[in-house]
Amino acid sequence: MPPIADSILIILLLTNFFILGTASLRAAIRVIALQGILLALLPLFVETHLTFRLVAIVAMTAGIKGLAIPSFLFKAIRDVHIHHEIEPYLGYIPSLFLCAVGTAGALLFADQLPLAIDHRSSLFVPAALATLLAGFLVLTTRRKAISQVAGYLMLENGIYVFGLLLYQSMLVEVGVLLDLVVGIFVMGIVLNHIQREFSSLDTEKLSSLRE
Amino acid sequence: MIVSLILVPLVAALVAFIVPSERVRPWIVALTGAAHTAATIAIVAMGLRLTNVAPWLELDALGRLGLVLVSIVFLVCAVYSVGYLHLRAERPNRVFCTVLLVFLAMTSLLMLSQHLTLMWVAMEATTLATALLLYFNQNQRSLEATWKYLMVGAVGIALALLGTLFLAYSALIGLGDPTLMFSQLVKAGPDLSAPWLRTAFVLLLVGYGAKMGLAPLHTWKPDAYGEAPGVVGALLAGGMTTCAFVALLRVYRVADAGGQGDFARGLLVTLGLLSMATAAIFMIGQRDFKRLLAYSSVEHMGILALGIGIGGPAIFAALLHTVNNALVKGILFLSAGNIHRAFKSKRIEDVTGAMRRLPLSGSLFLVGFLAITGAPPFGPFVSELLILTAAIDAHRWVIAALYLIFLAVIFIGMGSTVLAVVQGEPPNDGDGTKFRESPLRVMPMFACLALVLMMGVWIPEPVTDLLYAAARLLGA
Numbered sequence: 001m002p003p004i005a006d007s008i009l010i011i012l013l014l015t016n017f018f019i020l021g022t023a024s025l026r027a028a029i030r031v032i033a034l035q036g037i038l039l040a041l042l043p044l045f046v047e048t049h050l051t052f053r054l055v056a057i058v059a060m061t062a063g064i065k066g067l068a069i070p071s072f073l074f075k076a077i078r079d080v081h082i083h084h085e086i087e088p089y090l091g092y093i094p095s096l097f098l099c100a101v102g103t104a105g106a107l108l109f110a111d112q113l114p115l116a117i118d119h120r121s122s123l124f125v126p127a128a129l130a131t132l133l134a135g136f137l138v139l140t141t142r143r144k145a146i147s148q149v150a151g152y153l154m155l156e157n158g159i160y161v162f163g164l165l166l167y168q169s170m171l172v173e174v175g176v177l178l179d180l181v182v183g184i185f186v187m188g189i190v191l192n193h194i195q196r197e198f199s200s201l202d203t204e205k206l207s208s209l210r211e
Numbered sequence: 212m213i214v215s216l217i218l219v220p221l222v223a224a225l226v227a228f229i230v231p232s233e234r235v236r237p238w239i240v241a242l243t244g245a246a247h248t249a250a251t252i253a254i255v256a257m258g259l260r261l262t263n264v265a266p267w268l269e270l271d272a273l274g275r276l277g278l279v280l281v282s283i284v285f286l287v288c289a290v291y292s293v294g295y296l297h298l299r300a301e302r303p304n305r306v307f308c309t310v311l312l313v314f315l316a317m318t319s320l321l322m323l324s325q326h327l328t329l330m331w332v333a334m335e336a337t338t339l340a341t342a343l344l345l346y347f348n349q350n351q352r353s354l355e356a357t358w359k360y361l362m363v364g365a366v367g368i369a370l371a372l373l374g375t376l377f378l379a380y381s382a383l384i385g386l387g388d389p390t391l392m393f394s395q396l397v398k399a400g401p402d403l404s405a406p407w408l409r410t411a412f413v414l415l416l417v418g419y420g421a422k423m424g425l426a427p428l429h430t431w432k433p434d435a436y437g438e439a440p441g442v443v444g445a446l447l448a449g450g451m452t453t454c455a456f457v458a459l460l461r462v463y464r465v466a467d468a469g470g471q472g473d474f475a476r477g478l479l480v481t482l483g484l485l486s487m488a489t490a491a492i493f494m495i496g497q498r499d500f501k502r503l504l505a506y507s508s509v510e511h512m513g514i515l516a517l518g519i520g521i522g523g524p525a526i527f528a529a530l531l532h533t534v535n536n537a538l539v540k541g542i543l544f545l546s547a548g549n550i551h552r553a554f555k556s557k558r559i560e561d562v563t564g565a566m567r568r569l570p571l572s573g574s575l576f577l578v579g580f581l582a583i584t585g586a587p588p589f590g591p592f593v594s595e596l597l598i599l600t601a602a603i604d605a606h607r608w609v610i611a612a613l614y615l616i617f618l619a620v621i622f623i624g625m626g627s628t629v630l631a632v633v634q635g636e637p638p639n640d641g642d643g644t645k646f647r648e649s650p651l652r653v654m655p656m657f658a659c660l661a662l663v664l665m666m667g668v669w670i671p672e673p674v675t676d677l678l679y680a681a682a683r684l685l686g687a
Contacts, residue, residue: 113406116384132373139366145358152365159373166379169389174328175372177335181365184339188358 005045009127009161012038013103016134019150020095023085028150029073035157036065046167057172061160064179069153069186073146076186080193082144090141102133116165124165132158145192149185156182214264216250216278216319219243224312228305236308237293243312244282244289247319251282256673267326267392272680276530277457278322279677280537283662284449285315287541287655292442294651298552299440307347314340314446321454327375327391330458334371334422337451338364344443345435356431356438363421363431371418374411378465381407393461400468412466412475415459416482422455425482425516426489429509433493436505437557441548444501448508448544449537456515456533460685463519467686472522479520480610486513487617494624500550501557503628504543507583510621511536517614518598519685521605526687528597530678535582535590535666541659542579546572549653550632553646559628564637569646571653573633575660580629582663584622590666 015035019028040062047054077083088095106129113125135154142148156178163172223243227236255275270278289311296304314337321333342364345357379389382396384404390396396403421428436444466475490510497503511532518529547557549572554562566573582589585596595618602611665671 113410114384114404116380136366148362152369155366155369159369159376162373162376166376166383166389169328169379169391171328171376171379171389174332177332178365178369178372180339181335181361181368184342184361185365188354188361192354192358 005042006123008038008041008045009123012127012157012161013130016103016131016154017096017099019154020099020134020138021092023092025077025083025085025144025146025150026074028085028147029070029077032073032150032153033066033070035154036067036070037062039157039160040066042161042164043167043172046164060173060176064176065153065157065160069179069182072183072186073149076146076189079190080146082146085142085144085147088142088147090137095137095141098137099130099134102137103130106130106133119165124161128158128162130158131155131161134158145185145189149182149189152185153182213254213268213270213323216247216254217316217323219250220247220312220316220319224309224316227312228309233300233304234297236304237289237296240308240311241286241289241293244286244315247315248282248286251278255279255677266394267329268323269325270323271325271393272677272684273457273460274322274324276534276677276681277453278319280534281318281322281450281453282315284446284453284537284541285311285318287545287659288442288446288450291445291545291652291655294649295440295442295548297651298646302347302349306343310340310343311446314344314450318450318454322457325393327378327393327396327462330461331368331372331375334419334454334458335368337454338368338422341443341447341451344446345439347440347443348438353438356434360431360435363428367418367421367428369418370414370421374414374416374418374462377407377411377414378403378462380404381411381469393465396465397468401470403465403469405469405471408466408469408471409474412462412471413478415462416475416478419455419459419462420482420516423452423459423512423515424486424509425512426486426509429486429489429512432509433502433505436508436544437499437502441501441544441546441551444504444548445541445544448504448540452508452512453533453537456512460519464685472686476520476522479516481520483513483515483517483520484610484613484617486510486516487614487621489513491617491620491624494621494628497624497628498559499557500559500562500628500632501547503625504540504547507543507621507625508540510617511540511583514595514598517610518601521598521602521607521610523601523605523687525598525601525605526685527678527682528594528601530681531597531666531670532591532594534674534678535594535663538659538663538666539579539583539589539591542575542656542663543583545652545656545659546576546579549646549648550576554638559631561638562632563635564633566633568637569648571648572656575653575656577629577633578660580625582667584625585618588664588667590663593667593670 015031018031022028040058043057107126110125132155135151138151139148160175163175227239230236317333317336324330342357342361346353379391381404383389385402386399424432463475486509490506494506515529518525550565551557553569585592
């Protein structure tokens, strides 16, 4: 693996800390979009020949993770008027600390695992595990549904990074299916908002009047 | 031919989506279910060695067992839902019927998958499909239940994908090729990289265990089963959990072949006992009879995991219990659904005298309770006893003792709630009694009951053969 790939992975690790440390949902989503672009660049360093599949993966990752999902999330923020994470279950400083511990743990754990010759001395495995852990941390410690979706996206990004190690099998593409879940989550948030807004128009109540 | 088990429900789903009539649509589901069951039984009974379109679609013994079971559960639910949707005519059923058929197609795909990735895709598709089924009532409570289900399910499915990747990596290191075909993984056995295989099994156990509802990943279950229509509960507790269990068993088979059998069985025993304990605690004094059934489902998933964890003859017993549990869950959830309708409440403060207001559903609810807690002469009695004797024969005294204690506590806890529902006088509220027990809403339960009785008294030879073949696959 060329050193550029490792540099990208280090930036990815830093963005994890940023998302954990910010209360602004807009800033978090912007960084999620940045993560999507970083992930889209990574396959270029795994596969050295320019193939149709490589172009398709890069375009798809950038399009979905870098563009479509972030803009979908921005739209949801506008619709439900929620801009800040309020009182997370775990404060920002402790969660940053936990993220640091998790990242260190991921580096140590990855050191224990036997790796294929091509993958030794690269950061793919620890970066994947650390991003996964950071995502799990966001998912479990944040109150707002949109933050939880951001956490799920990070978790998914970690899996994507690991999937690149198995580039020759079709596993990278399969990971995109998880983005489908994210789409449904965002729909759920908007639906929830609509239901609260129009709670007097609850369809259940309409039917009980008729029976 | 085999592919038609997947394609026909998908085409029917498309037809159901296009058909404009709200009355015709449920019949399409029921007819497709009947055709699917007939085709499945024909394929399995004739033991057709079908020429396959692809090596990754094949029916192994485990798939045959699971396919027959899920197909029957689906048929029961489909026939019931004709009556149910007729009752809920105020609600559009286009999405509900379409999704039911997609669910059938995806469960068939899962049973046929001989490739881990394909199996994972099928599991994810059933997760998304069932989320839409849970949201059928479209109110705040069902939205909350669906959200929780999706959150736990989505994390589970993500971890299962990571586990799948780890397994591929263990093959990459061991064989130089990241294969995910079950046959190749099992053949490779000890060549697979042990640390990666172990981690992969843990992740896949957490992932598919969350779909099964093993404690501590069961938190979505009480909300989902509590808020969903009874028929969806029956489909989830009898169908989807069976799918997740089959997925887990296939992974277990790889782990066992790779020399990690003891490690895997230890984890399964722990999660199994933890699930039974959790269920026992929450079933005592449970005042919501639908949530009660959810915890019963947690308990029985625990028993399944425990059976595999004990190993040897208990594997056969666990597979037998998979069948029994799915069938009894059909009786319990559908009768609970009827009682919920007739009383417009699922809390035991409001629901008493179900046997008087609904003689058939009330009695079936009581019989279902007796069956699931292991009373003779029903099927679960046999399978639960077989697991106990297997534990004793293996000198696993602590496991056997805990197993008996949990079963006893659950019998008492579940019994007090169930008896409160079925006994006594119905409340004198007059307007709750519009609900009638039409044949379509009762017959499916009697079909389940007949099968459960048969499994308790005399298990037909083809079924025993199927169970033994599946158990042999898992090293029993």
